[in-house]
Amino acid sequence: MMFAKIDLLMKKLEDRANEKQEVMHIHDSRMTCEECGNTGNSGNSCPEIHEDVNFVNNNYFHPQQNQGWNQQQRPNYQGFTPSDHDPALFIHTSSHGCTLILLYVDDMLITGDDSDYITFVKERLYEQFMMFDLGSLSYFLGIEIASTADGYYLSQSKYTQELIAHSALTDTRTAATPMELNLHLKPMNGLPLEDPTWYHHLVGSFVYLTATRLDIAYPVHTLSQFVKAPTTVHYAHLLHVLCYLRGTISRQLFYATSSQPMLHAYSDATWASDHVERLSITGYCIFLGGSPIAWKSKRQSAVSRSSAEAELRALATTIAEIIWLLWLLADFGVTCADPTILRCDNTSAIQIANNPVKHELTKHIGVDACFVRSHCQQSTIDL
Structure with missing residues (x-):
């Protein structure tokens, strides 16, 4: 019926x-x-x-x-x-x-x-x-939308306020950054939490906050790796993120109506930053005009033997996301005629991507290197 x-x-x-x-x-x-x-x-x-x-x-x-x-x-x-x-x-x-x-x-x-x-x-x-x-x-x-003549503002300030209120913090301290610089956490840091329920709740809430707060994507990714057996040290850094959110609660994303339908992206990798499994972390952020529309921080699935390998794997992940966004924009009737500008800060990775000769440096990462190189040659991206 x-x-x-x-x-x-x-x-x-x-x-x-x-x-x-x-x-x-x-x-x-x-x-x-x-x-x-x-x-x-x-x-x-x-x-x-x-x-x-x-x-x-x-x-x-x-x-x-x-x-x-x-x-x-x-x-x-x-x-x-x-x-x-x-x-x-x-x-x-x-x-x-x-x-x-x-x-x-x-x-x-x-x-x-x-x-x-x-x-x-x-x-x-x-x-x-x-x-x-x-x-x-x-x-x-949980997402607030404000419309103006210039564009749209997206934020989760109300959701963040409710999260801070439920956390029952006893002080009003704030933090300047979501995580300490060059911090390397391990599973055995500190003492195991007797009841990890609140740790699980905070991590889940932070994951949802990354829908508009790309500045906490990396610390949330790092702390979510310890949800199985969190410790007092992990919980302290989780509260540090909460203090950071308290001081930046008014931050929001802006999508301008005058923005041009052109993609550009940034890709990066931290080589062997996982001190237990020695895995690297991929990070990228993709913009449509002047506004971010996609971002991610994620551990790579294989150990890289050099920073160039880690950066190439990050480039391959970023390009795959760019291709999907281009397809999705085409469904919306938006065509990006120019190649997507992709920024990378590793000279070796850029040279390997633009070099059509397969050499010793790429034999262990041939698929990712060829994938990146092919889309450079097809002008999908401008590296």
């Missing part, structure tokens, strides 16, 4: 797709499933990417209907094509513009530059759900 309803809905959407076009503003709405009575809060934290796309609508979808939607979304089904690069993304294009539908658990986000078509989608959804328009987006899943 549910599949039949969705089939009829999608057929009506397809018939309507090429009628009108108009620009609208960002909205937030809540819908209730009339059949089951469940409700959900909704919102959106995605910044604008397409210059003409400035309508975003978020709706609650009952999990059973979410499953039915996904099962019905085959390629070219009623005009909506599932993305090859994100299984939760569905795309509809017409002469009037592009409409995107993103499903996340029980939430649906709709955006596009054909606002009349999106209005029609909402009208059809009204037939299946009881919906309430909550106005402009301001808060969603």
Whole structure:
């Protein structure tokens, strides 16, 4: 029965797709499933990417209907094509513009530059759900969104304040940095915690905070390695991160509406920084225009025999992420014509990447070296 309803809905959407076009503003709405009575809060934290796309609508979808939607979304089904690069993304294009539908658990986000078509989608959804328009987006899943004429501000200050309040710290100290410089932690530092529950809770909360706080990505990655058996030393450094967050609670990300749709990235590696397994750590940050959209700090899976090897592995990881972002931007209708500028501070790695000759230095990392070199030659990146 549910599949039949969705089939009829999608057929009506397809018939309507090429009628009108108009620009609208960002909205937030809540819908209730009339059949089951469940409700959900909704919102959106995605910044604008397409210059003409400035309508975003978020709706609650009952999990059973979410499953039915996904099962019905085959390629070219009623005009909506599932993305090859994100299984939760569905795309509809017409002469009037592009409409995107993103499903996340029980939430649906709709955006596009054909606002009349999106209005029609909402009208059809009204037939299946009881919906309430909550106005402009301001808060969603712990992420605060502030909209101005210049762009969007994203932060998690309220979430951070609640985390600090629940931690019951007895002082008001702050820290200038999230972690001490050249700190090397080991599993056996300090005494084992009698009850590691709060350590687990803080690490999990910090992981979620990295959604907007890229400045704590490295310390959170480091401290999360000890969740199995945390010690008093590990817990002290975890509280140090909390003190740092207390002093920087007002920091936020800014996504400018005037930003150009061009990617540029930074890649780095700390060679053999793990003093137990001697593994290196990859770190990268990718920008769209002047705003960061992807970042990561992660241990490499193999031991590197030199800093050049570690940097090449980091470059390969960064390039793979750049390629995926380029594919995703293409689904949004955004084309990056110029090569993505990729910055690296290791001269040896840059020379190996640009040198077409396979030599002694690359025989142990041939796959990563060839992967990086091929995308340099294809002008995917400008190293």
